[in-house]
Amino acid sequence: MERNKPIGVFDSGIGGLTVVKRLASVLPNESIIYFGDTARVPYGSKSNATVVEYSIENTNFLLHKNVKAVVVACNTASSIAIPELRKRFDVPIIGMIEPGSQMAVNQTRNGKIGVIGTRATITNQAYSKSIKILNEKIRVYEKACPLFVPLAEEGWINHKATYEVAEEYLKELREEEIDTLVLGCTHYPILAAVIQEVIGCKVQLIDSGVASSEIVKKEISRIGLESDSNVQGNISYYVSDIPTKFKEVAGLFLGNPVEEVHKVEIEELVSLHSAK
Template sequence: MTDPNASGITNPKANELTDTKAHELTEPKAPGTTDPKAPIGIFDSGIGGLTVVKHLIDALPNENIVYFGDTARVPYGSKSNDTVIEYSIQDAAFLMEFGVKAIVVACNTASSVALNQLRERFSVPIIGMIEPGAKYGLGYTSNDKIGVIGTRATVNNKAYSTKIAELDGQVTIIEQACPLFVPFAEEGWIDHPATRAVAAEYLKPLKDAGVDTLILGCTHYPILKDVIKDEMGSNVKLVDSGIAASYAVVKELTERGLLNPENTPGDEIYYVSDIPATFSFVASLFLGREIIKINKVETDYISSLFSMNKN
């Protein structure tokens, strides 16, 4: 993969956004594009979306990628719907400054709450997590009992149960909120006694219901898959919504003629709104390798891109 330090991806507002002050970026946003060589934008509430980046690079290694993780405001799952919509529009607006050809909402909470608003506001294809994950889950169940774990927002909005019911009304869906999984994942507690104890409590209703398929309805959850698998048992199929979403991106770009024709490895550039002390270690767990360079953009600037009270 091309060294991110030598990335050919540019933001028309600035040559470098590392530790950027909000007042330094005041020109109008760059519009979306239909250029196949343009980057794909990906955002998440934190670093869980890096699991989606990993799968997308595996599927489309020649695509250029711009990632934004809103690590200063994670988690989104405990926020109100209005706040999630506001943050999601801000995140997408930031990615649009790079002239992206598509945006992947690599956050199940944002996908369940803000997808329609994003599609109404931005002209580029917007790919969420819910529909791909639901379709993938339906393809694996044998007993028509599917479990879904996610944030409180994803579960309370019944995003997966609604979509699965639309696709197959005969399936029983059991949803379970697992709010502590995100902070555990962000801390890198992938095999911690506390993680296992909480997993046992969260997953008991799903085990008791006899689900044979479990959708990991949050992009943070795949790095906890060993703990989840141990608790659920080897007969339960775990569905990674990030893998499903990567297939959906391939399909969308193919149908729109937006696949990058270049045969060289794509560039990657990574932005976050905060860099915790454990970031590099935890990010490598999600992505599967070290990120050479992380760029920080201030939350004040991200917040300035959209306000529910002003727009």
């Protein structure tokens, strides 16, 4: 049945696991297929055209796995590729930007919101534009934090270097007295404890993956595609590079060992795109 097809999720690396973890919590009976494009991480330093191309390839791959919806669990891809994906594909495509922006607007008390993300997300002002549409009076302070992605990919969750990098990145936002900080990259919740300690306990962290998971739940229910299974869904993992590091960091973050990760060749992704 259509409703028992899996939900597809893709990201440039391990960051999208923060979304998978939340999806599995709010939709426990849904199966999930996750693709991490670990051979081409990070997306934040790539051109817009390249990010769109990779996103199309990733979506094609997931659709060949017979998914019923695609979650773009990458803020860079969400900020650049969503319009093209929605134009090309006839399944629900859910991104990170709008849900995260709405949650931030709902949570702020003093109207000062910080946003951290990759260079591409910040350069495109994706969150700033989205937040201003919701409430033009809110002041938005954005900061690119490109080193957070490789730190998360390495699993340096409580490493001294991570604290030092966070201190350097976040000092300007502290000075602006923000009360809400959007983690504008799905890798960043992996480093949430460090970010919270450095930015201060009074600042509320917004995880766009949490917000987007609620949107996924509403959307598949709205179109009648929620699973009617009464058993826990399965999660399958695919990556485009050697799975060893992914398994190690994924198990650490998810709290459970990830036993099986399938490697996908880049040539396969490209050929699926070319066949369209």
